[in-house]
Amino acid sequence: MKNVVIMTFFTLFISLNLIAQEANPKQKDKKVVEKETKLEDPVCHMKVKKGGKITTKHKEVEYSFCSEPCKESFTKNPDKYIKK
Ligand SMILES: [Zn+2]
Incomplete structure (x- = not known):
């Protein structure tokens, strides 16, 4: 038992x-x-939804931004914001 x-x-x-x-x-x-679904704005580190309108391509990698000024800062000096 x-x-x-x-x-x-x-x-x-x-x-x-x-x-x-x-x-x-x-x-x-x-x-x-x-x-x-969430990407990070490399400039201000805000979370950005994937598929947003404010994006740019740098060395075959697409980056998303929360606003145009962030995108401009990135395009002017991408290496400053890319994690190595
Ligand atoms: Zn931003």
Whole structure:
């Protein structure tokens, strides 16, 4: 009889583990989505939505900006704002 109790606990433990593992990837996906939809303005470090109108390309990389003045500052001196 004791064995049955142990087996029940064991099965329950495994099930809970599986549920926990299933829940985790969902949290990771959320973080990935946030990274994909939000870019950082390299000039003022504000978060900018991807697909904005104020963008520029520099060395095949696209940069997004919160405003025209930020874009202008970047275009004048891109190397100053690019992380190395
Ligand atoms: Zn800005």
